[in-house]
Amino acid sequence: MSIFGTVRVKNGQYKIKGDFHHITPNMPIRNEEDGWKLMGITNPRAMTYMHSYGGEAPFFESISQGKILGTRCDDPDCEFKGTSYIPFRIHCPDCLSKNTIVDFTDICKNTGTIHTFMVCERFGAFNTLEKPIKFINVEFDGISTILMSYLSIGEPEMGLRVVPIFRTRNPTYTITDLSWVAEGVAEEDLPEGFTYG
């Protein structure tokens, strides 16, 4: 019997429970064209990591709650004071002071536009998104950067207005909890688990 590895933090330390790896047997690799001589061995690896979101944790919490947090440099001495960031940057890339966390949900809802996109027919191992994946890069008024995400409903094209949707039911707490749809999709037509927040 095995159970998923789970982790919580207590007294500043990780407390773990369950299985963080699974042992699967090594299998020989043999050459069928040469007397089945030994060529190598398989090395199975299934392991669970504990990864800290650190200062970005508020962002990954917020998308599960229907909000998009970004950041802004408010350092009066910074040459680029007032520059706003999505993706969330913990520190200003220019002056390195700690950025202010800002709720940009409304700007995202009202100004999200596709800067570029790509419909990908391929995917790697561990993919959880529906295929083909419609990658989109979304630009927003007043934000200096262009967010990479994916379009769940609609046909991507440059300049298309899109609105965010959030996996608020059974969130995964990964970036996949944030997706986008073309304007005008009824909430009941959103993918399972997603709402407009």
Place this chain on the structure above:
Amino acid sequence: MIKFSDRQLKTPKLMRPVYLVTAGQSKFDRAIPEKRTEELCVDALTMAARLIDKSPAELKSYIHSCYYGHFADHFGDQLLGEAVIHDRLGLDPLGNIGVKTGGATGGSTLWEAVKTVASGYSDCVLAMGWERMDEVPTDEGNHLISCAADKDWETPLGHIYTGYYAVMAQKYWQVFGKEEESFRRTLAEIAVKHHGYARFNPYAQAPMDITVNDVLNSPVVAYPLRALDCCLMSVGAACAIICDEDTAMKLTHNTKNKPLRIWVAAGSHTLRPACRRDMEIPLLPNESPDQYADLGERFPGGDRYPGFTGFLAARMSAYYGYRMAGIVDPMEDLDVIELHDAFTISDVQTYEDVGLRPYGYGRDYVESGDCYHTNPNTGEPGKLPSNLSGGLIGCMHAVGATGIMQTLEVASHIWNRWAEIHGDQKIWDEFGREKPDDWTDLQVKDAKRALAISHAGVGSHVTATILMDPDHLLKEDA
């Protein structure tokens, strides 16, 4: 950063002349089950020794320190693989270090080796790169490559690097390519060219005699990119020997290799394309500020730089490298180049970043015929042939080795040894590959100066390696 200080833009300077003396490579293939990585590295080093009529032991006796380019520990499932290779090459107790900068790892390894010699620390350095991408199936390999993207913001989105890359291709395709069928065919011609040149290279993994229509009919990977527009996933090794002048003269005395002056410059840009901010275009010596003033009018949507269409890191590697070596116009000053053709379209984007054509006009480098060994429009030699090795699309992309393979390829032209290195029947036989009846000598006549661009991922790291015949320098004090 989006503004750069004069200190940051200083032209790099080597403290003494540095030379490429010899180089070598293994066979490249999708899988090489019969050899361990160390065997491939031994093959590469043995070839490098052979090109200067030395035994491996003789060549080794000159080496003072070692730089190992190996990008992905998780592909080979061996942490500190550099130490394994170093021991198996019998180079203990020399100092050694691993270098990893994604797809630019090979170029970055040369960058370190060159600086080590320039500083005087070593008189002879080994730069060796390899990759072992056959230890997992392709799906898992795609996942492992996607781990080089931002693991929180990008990797969970499909676990497919092409997804993060091809959004840039799409932008270029629509803004600068204007979605023209003629441009799509130009891209296909690049794939035909690179698979075609790979036919004359016994080391190459994907020789193909194909047509533009074959490319256009290959499966869509990420529209407009198709399977034959994409680079390979490979196994293999390549190495170079970098020396100061005295050692270079000793090692090449009475051999066919003339020591070649070498410079390497590097640039970088955000790992996440999402984090790119707008800036002014850093200009190359052959460009003027006014020439881009109306870029957005000529190409609607093309007014953001670098936006999702330019590779700032490639631009900066050329910015530093050209000034360091005295290159003003790469089309006039260079004779042969190897570019990092991860995709046909990124090849075109790079033409602009490194100044072969102004921004917006990269396709003309192909359409003019300049990029070919023999210009198909005129039947005359191409003005600046590129990727005669077959490049990443036709020859290989064994990541840590790629930038070094490119450097060997362009050096073989300046050494005037291309035909010998690629045409020797023994090599074809040893690799179990059939030399085509129409095998063609792609030696670029009188090649004196060359460039190799080594490029990581979405442009996070790029190096420009410049080689010159020391009797044909462009700048006295370079």
